[in-house]
Amino acid sequence: MGKPLVGISTYLEESARWGVWEMPAALLPASYPRLIRAGGGLAAMLPPDAPEHAEAVVARLDALVVAGGPDVEPVRYGAERHPRTGPPARQRDTWELALIEAALASGTPLLGVCRGMQLLNVALGGSLIQHIDGHTSGVGVFGEHAVKPVPGTRYAGIVPEPASVPSYHHQAVDRLGDGLVASAHAEDGIVEAVELPGGAWALGVQWHPEMGTCTRLVRALVTAAS
Numbered sequence: 001m002g003k004p005l006v007g008i009s010t011y012l013e014e015s016a017r018w019g020v021w022e023m024p025a026a027l028l029p030a031s032y033p034r035l036i037r038a039g040g041g042l043a044a045m046l047p048p049d050a051p052e053h054a055e056a057v058v059a060r061l062d063a064l065v066v067a068g069g070p071d072v073e074p075v076r077y078g079a080e081r082h083p084r085t086g087p088p089a090r091q092r093d094t095w096e097l098a099l100i101e102a103a104l105a106s107g108t109p110l111l112g113v114c115r116g117m118q119l120l121n122v123a124l125g126g127s128l129i130q131h132i133d134g135h136t137s138g139v140g141v142f143g144e145h146a147v148k149p150v151p152g153t154r155y156a157g158i159v160p161e162p163a164s165v166p167s168y169h170h171q172a173v174d175r176l177g178d179g180l181v182a183s184a185h186a187e188d189g190i191v192e193a194v195e196l197p198g199g200a201w202a203l204g205v206q207w208h209p210e211m212g213t214c215t216r217l218v219r220a221l222v223t224a225a226s
Contacts, residue, residue, distance in 0.1 A: 004062035004225035006041040008032050009096050009116070011069055012048045012089070031210040032067055039218030041225065046099065048091045054098035055105075063109040063225035066096050066116030068208060071171055074130060077122045082130035084170065097123050109201040109224040111217070114169055117194060117204025124177025131170055132190065142166045142211050147192040153183035154203060155193045158220045165192075165207035172206065 008028060016025035026047030033043035046057060046064075058064060073088040074081050076097070096116070100123045103110040112120040118128055144164045149156035173191040176182065183203070184193035196202040201224040209217050 002042075004041045004222050005044055005060070006036045006063045006065060006222065006225065007044045007046045007057065007061040007099075008036070008065045009067050009092075009099060010045050010047045011067075012092055028067065029210065032065065035210040035215065035218050036065070036222075038215045039222045041218070041222040048095040051094050051098035054095065054102045058099060058102040058106055058108050061108060063111070063221050064099060064103045065221070066100060066110070066112045066119060068114035068116065068168075070115065071130070072115065072118055072122055072128060074128075077127040079127060079130070084131040093119070104196075104200065104202060107200050109221055110203070111221045112204030113210065114206060114208055117206055118171060118173065120202065120204045121173050121177045121180060121194060124180055126173060126177030126180065127175040129172045129174045132172055133170075142168045142208060146187055147184045147207065148187070149193075150181075150183045150185070153181065153193075154195050154197070154201075155183035155205075158216050159214070163214070165205075165209070166211035167207045169206060 011027040013027055014024050015022060016027060026045065028045050036043040070089040071086040073090060073093055074085060076093060096119055100120055145167055146162055146164050148162045149159060173194060176194065179196055180194045181197055182191045183195045186192050192206045194204045
């Protein structure tokens, strides 16, 4: 068998610049496909599309990564907008929620990264804390902090020891979505990983594994996809 094909959701920017060009673009930091390759998979970019196409797209994949990005619009989980919540990315919210639903329905292995974890929680009826202090290092700068796995969870089976992880976020999981369990926490108690117990491989992490050197998480995803 060939290497598993792992789809990664992307940004959609109305104005992006490269070389002599300035125009709308679907973007993905190069660290994401680099991580998938390091884990033994093949990477495919998934720009926002009509939600009715999500099922067909996921059917062609062996695994799905929902990448980090802007804040989830609070209306998605029935909340008023906090002053520190960023502007909405409605097209991306709609598309990625459809991808998540299709992956869960088909049993396609799923990894949510930062926003992706938050969106997985929202897709299952959970809510978010719209602003926390102390979990970022400044605009556009990744920091590090420790996360501790919850014994007996899938995540603890992959990374059983406490680890320092690259992080950049100001929002977090509040009420867990239906069926989700917390599988890692920060020292201050913030939920740092969530997962669906049982047969389906669905896991979300609040940090950015694509910015670190540890490949155990993505190797576990690729193994599940195989």
